[in-house]
Amino acid sequence: MGRWSRAVAPVFLDWLGAARRASWLDVGCGTGILAETLVELCAPASVHGVDPAAAQVSAAARGPARNHAQFQVADARKLPFADASFDVVASALVINFIAERPRALAEMRRVARPAGLVAAYVWDFAEELSPSAPLRRAMRRLGADVPGIPGTEASRLEALRALFLEAGLEQIETRTVDVCLAYADFTDFWESQTPDYQPTTKIIAQMKPSERTRLMHAVQAALPPGPNGSIEYCARANAIKARVPR
Numbered sequence: 001m002g003r004w005s006r007a008v009a010p011v012f013l014d015w016l017g018a019a020r021r022a023s024w025l026d027v028g029c030g031t032g033i034l035a036e037t038l039v040e041l042c043a044p045a046s047v048h049g050v051d052p053a054a055a056q057v058s059a060a061a062r063g064p065a066r067n068h069a070q071f072q073v074a075d076a077r078k079l080p081f082a083d084a085s086f087d088v089v090a091s092a093l094v095i096n097f098i099a100e101r102p103r104a105l106a107e108m109r110r111v112a113r114p115a116g117l118v119a120a121y122v123w124d125f126a127e128e129l130s131p132s133a134p135l136r137r138a139m140r141r142l143g144a145d146v147p148g149i150p151g152t153e154a155s156r157l158e159a160l161r162a163l164f165l166e167a168g169l170e171q172i173e174t175r176t177v178d179v180c181l182a183y184a185d186f187t188d189f190w191e192s193q194t195p196d197y198q199p200t201t202k203i204i205a206q207m208k209p210s211e212r213t214r215l216m217h218a219v220q221a222a223l224p225p226g227p228n229g230s231i232e233y234c235a236r237a238n239a240i241k242a243r244v245p246r
């Protein structure tokens with residue numbers, strides 16, 4: 001799914017309009033896609049990334065941003081930084097997954113400097129517009145018990161706005177980011193949509209071969225290939241940015 005993260009990050013960073021030579025914190029950095037994109041595009045003075053998953057952090061630390069960013073294991077709800085440490089605190093595709101979102105936001109605000117930026121984006125799960133939506137919709141249509149995505153309702157723009165307001169942030173702005181991607185063919189789509197860690201992959205693995213074939217046909221009917229066999233569709237991220245009061 002990294003290709004979708006990579007498609008949203010530059011649009012979000014351009015919209016943030018952060019100054020060059022800023023100090024950045026990437027909260028829930030995963031394998032470091034936002035960090036590496038901002039190193040490429042935003043001329044940062046420093047970049048830190050945190051994520052509670054040690055495997056993700058070590059992948060980020062080996063990745064393209066390794067010479068320009070520092071990555072460490074930490075949770076958004078307890079950030080290991082002093083107050084007012086960063087010019088920009090940003091979080092990509094994470095906030096809906098956090099169990100205590102107000103606590104995470106309070107921490108993000110605390111480590112951002114006065115007048116600094118706090119910003120985030122998440123897939124629009126509430127409107128079923130995430131990159132996994134076509135597969136999830138087809139599974140549901142065939143009667144599979146598809147588990148809900150954690151924090152689905154929290155992915156709405158209004159929910160993000162309420163969360164940022166509650167954290168005492170100011171000058172709140174929101175936008176949607178629509179990104180469209182093409183997979184080379186159905187196999188490319190299918191392999192990318194069924195990584196081991198997805199709960200839907202486990203459900204598909206337990207299907208009878210005939211059910212799995214029916215599901216593949218249902219997805220193919222919903223996503224007809226282009227003339228060269230490629231599969232293209234769009235997903236939507238909801239983005240928010242705000243300032244810490246002076």
Ligand SMILES: C[S@@+](CC[C@H](N)C(=O)[O-])C[C@H]1O[C@@H](n2cnc3c(N)ncnc32)[C@H](O)[C@@H]1O
Binds near residue numbers: 031075097099
């Ligand atoms: C969908 S990935 C996004 C990764 C990356 N930011 C990107 O844009 O590709 C979600 C990430 O959120 C992290 N995460 C989940 N709960 C978190 C928490 N409480 N604090 C910080 N990160 C968290 C996960 O470990 C995972 O790496």
